Amino acid sequence: MSRLPTLNGLQAFEATARHMSFQKAAEELNLTPSALSYQVKTLEDQLGVALFERRNRSIVFTDDGSRLYPEVREGFERLRLGLRRLTAPTPDNVLVVSTGPSFAAKWLAPRLFRFMDLHPEIEVRISASLKLVDFRADEVDVAVRFGRGPYEGLEQRRILGETVTVLASPGFLAAHSIAHPQDLLALPLIHDESMRFVPDAIGWVEWFAAQGI
Secondary structure, three states: OOOOOOOOHHHHHHHHEEEEEEEEHHOOOOOOHHHHHHHHHHHHHHHHHOOEOOOOOOEOHHHHHHHHHHHHHHHHHHHHHHHHHHOOOOOOOOEEEEEHHHHHHHHHHHHHHHHHOOOOEEEEEEOOOOOOOOOOOOOOOOEEOOOOOOOOOOOOOOOOOHHHHOOOOOHHHHHOOOOOOHHHHHOOOOOOHHHHOOOOOHHHHHHHHHHOO
16 A cells, blocks of 8 residues: 555554554543544454454454554554653763574673673663664664675674574374374474564574475
8 A cells, every 4th residue: 555554553563463452442541432442443344354353352463454563563652762862862881782582682681781781871771672773874883683694794703603403292292193204294383473584594494404404
């Protein structure tokens, strides 16, 4: 579509999706539940798709809603961050590091204490995001990303490699006969949809190809 939907509708959808509740989203936006529901319905009409499946006392995403929410959430997070920066510019002694949520929590954060001990004068802020950074607009000093690029015009350093391993619960293994990699083709597999933002990410297609399947 060439024309963007209304900002009110997108805001209503983002709040509803974050809370998975019309009532809580309406309270956050100072609207009545019926007014908020109307804004979401208007957005659905503009897009031509249903975003939520409305049940008796709850709502769940449709496939379209599930795909749209990460994009809208990211957009509003960037908007909120940009507005905060207008009133609170980043001081010179702050180092902003952008990286993926999993890498930030499981690898980077546990190692920050040593850096902070060596450089107590520097405040480190972590921005968790999988999308590529625009260093001219995002006020990010360092970005850690998976893969080789494309990172034209930027200086790069390899930090570490990664090993991809297929895992399953003991119960799943007990319930299915898995003797060879191709046996997995007939079984339900978990896909990480967020990895579509990551260049060179290794998913099931790449893993099966590496096994010659």
